[in-house]
Amino acid sequence: MMILETQNLEYSYPDGTKAIDNVSIQIPAGEKISFVGKNGSGKSTLFLLLNGTFKPKKGKVLLGGQEISYSSSGLLDLRKRVGIVFQNSDDQIIAPTVYQDIAFGPSNLNYKREEIDKIVNKMLDYFGLQSLKDKPPHHLSGGQKKRVAIAGVLAMDPDVIILDEPLSNLDPVGADEILDILNELNHSGKTIIISTHDVDLAYKWSDRVYLMSGGKLIDEGSPKNVFSNEEQVRNASLKSPVILDFYHELEKRWLATGGQQPKDIPELVQLLHKIDLMRVDVGPDTRVGECVNLGVLYRDYSKDGIYEAVNSRVLCKNDDGTAVVEVNRRVLKPGIICVYNMESYDKDEYAQIVSEYDINFIGAMGKRSKERAEEEGIEIVCNSGVIDKSILNALTGNRCLILTSQGMVEHTSKRIRDYIKKSGIRLSFHPVGKSAAEIEENTKKRDEVSNSDVIKNEPPADIYDHGVDDEETCG
Ligand SMILES: Nc1ncnc2c1ncn2[C@@H]1O[C@H](COP(=O)(O)OP(=O)(O)OP(=O)(O)O)[C@@H](O)[C@H]1O
Numbered sequence: 113m114m115i116l117e118t119q120n121l122e123y124s125y126p127d128g129t130k131a132i133d134n135v136s137i138q139i140p141a142g143e144k145i146s147f148v149g150k151n152g153s154g155k156s157t158l159f160l161l162l163n164g165t166f167k168p169k170k171g172k173v174l175l176g177g178q179e180i181s182y183s184s185s186g187l188l189d190l191r192k193r194v195g196i197v198f199q200n201s202d203d204q205i206i207a208p209t210v211y212q213d214i215a216f217g218p219s220n221l222n223y224k225r226e227e228i229d230k231i232v233n234k235m236l237d238y239f240g241l242q243s244l245k246d247k248p249p250h251h252l253s254g255g256q257k258k259r260v261a262i263a264g265v266l267a268m269d270p271d272v273i274i275l276d277e278p279l280s281n282l283d284p285v286g287a288d289e290i291l292d293i294l295n296e297l298n299h300s301g302k303t304i305i306i307s308t309h310d311v312d313l314a315y316k317w318s319d320r321v322y323l324m325s326g327g328k329l330i331d332e333g334s335p336k337n338v339f340s341n342e343e344q345v346r347n348a349s350l351k352s353p354v355i356l357d358f359y360h361e362l363e364k365r366w367l368a369t370g371g372q373q374p375k376d377i378p379e380l381v382q383l384l385h386k387i388d389l390m391r392v393d394v395g396p397d398t399r400v401g402e403c404v405n406l407g408v409l410y411r412d413y414s415k416d417g418i419y420e421a422v423n424s425r426v427l428c429k430n431d432d433g434t435a436v437v438e439v440n441r442r443v444l445k446p447g448i449i450c451v452y453n454m455e456s457y458d459k460d461e462y463a464q465i466v467s468e469y470d471i472n473f474i475g476a477m478g479k480r481s482k483e484r485a486e487e488e489g490i491e492i493v494c495n496s497g498v499i500d501k502s503i504l505n506a507l508t509g510n511r512c513l514i515l516t517s518q519g520m521v522e523h524t525s526k527r528i529r530d531y532i533k534k535s536g537i538r539l540s541f542h543p544v545g546k547s548a549a550e551i552e553e554n555t556k557k558r559d560e561v562s563n564s565d566v567i568k569n570e571p572p573a574d575i576y577d578h579g580v581d582d583e584e585t586c587g
């Protein structure tokens with residue numbers, strides 16, 4: 113439910129300054145809302161329109177879906193439901209003592225004396241003001257005055273509490289205390305609306321942010337959405353939240369998981385890359401702080417069963433010739449090899465395979481496939497030693513397609529599968545096209561027959577050891 117709304121609101125001061133220009137907002141009940149904008153952007157003026165202090169030149173203000181009435185009874189009702197804490201506490205505090213100031217609102221609502229006393233004492237306790245209750249408010253510090261002003265508004269028990277720059281002039285602990293109170297009030301169901309230039313506060317505290325500039329509303333939404341538009345925030349003469357700036361610097365340096373928007377320090381810490389340590393043998397000349405290239409890791413040493421290029425920095429050296437290094441892993445995803453039977457060539461299907469698998473290396477095996485490929489205008493990158501070259505290419509991350517036909521389809525599939533088994537390297541292999549299922553089935557059968565030949569858990573074979581030239585054997 114929308115508790116407070118404005119429709120095409122316009123307001124100009126008597127000297128002609130247009131302070132609010134066509135502002136339409138919808139504030140859901142129970143949310144924490146921030147209006148953010150530079151000095152003079154219209155925040156205070158808008159707030160004074162929201163509680164009926166100013167009457168708009170054009171447009172409407174609605175409370176609980178009803179247009180507000182500017183009659184004296186209408187305004188009294190409005191101010192009971194929508195309380196405002198002014199930017200400057202001196203504008204708000206009028207009574208000779210703190211007690212009388214907090215009692216001012218309930219007295220205007222014609223409550224009984226005992227009831228007023230009960231409410232005021234509750235507020236004095238809640239805001240820690242009992243010891244100051246008989247003091248003249250103008251003898252209080254800025255932070256104390258702010259608490260008296262908020263207590264005075266809360267004494268009316270409004271549904272919506274509007275606070276214009278509630279944390280300005282407060283020390284950090286005083287600001288935190290006020291924020292705790294606002295959060296508690298919000299928990300008890302009150303809608304809290306604040307104005308601030310403090311983008312860090314608006315970003316981490318609000319459920320919803322309204323960005324104002326020159327009397328206009330220029331953006332609204334979740335803090336993450338509003339503050340992710342850096343250019344717009346700059347155009348409104350504001351800065352990005354520090355936590356986002358800091359995160360983007362860490363992201364650029366690969367120190368944090370990318371593409372996120374941490375809201376606070378705990379969220380940022382969650383995104384930091386964890387330090388990865390390893391104990392390795394190093395040469396006698398290796399020094400602390402030096403970089404050591406650990407080459408490519410795979411199998412049990414690599415995460416996710418894929419290749420990783422690993423660099424490391426020596427953190428400390430041990431007497432036994434080992435060192436503790438901080439590891440920097442860069443994932444090298446193996447490429448893929450697809451096998452396609454040219455006997456069942458279909459132009460559309462072929463085009464779809466090339467696009468779907470993002471193929472960038474095409475080899476053809478056997479006369480028939482080569483001729484067929486030529487007829488179809490397929491550009492062949494490799495036409496000899498196709499299997500080995502495809503494996504080599506796939507190992508460096510390329511996406512290979514082997515075009516073959518007849519018995520060579522199964523031969524090719526088996527060669528690649530055997531390589532994958534023997535090496536323990538997880539290359540991704542896909543029979544593709546109409547005959548894919550058939551290729552898969554036949555290769556499996558051949559696989560079962562010759563399974564006893566496959567040496568399990570062998571150390572990774574050097575790929576150059578596979579010296580079979582496809583062309584000579586099968587062409
Ligand atoms: N009494 C006034 N008479 C004429 N112009 C005024 C008056 N009060 C404010 N203005 C003008 O209205 C515009 C909006 O002012 P407003 O005080 O609403 O801005 P704000 O966003 O609250 O600024 P700040 O962050 O400094 O509190 C400004 O251009 C300001 O100069």
Ligand SMILES: [Mg+2]
Binds near residue numbers: 155199
């Ligand atoms: Mg203001």
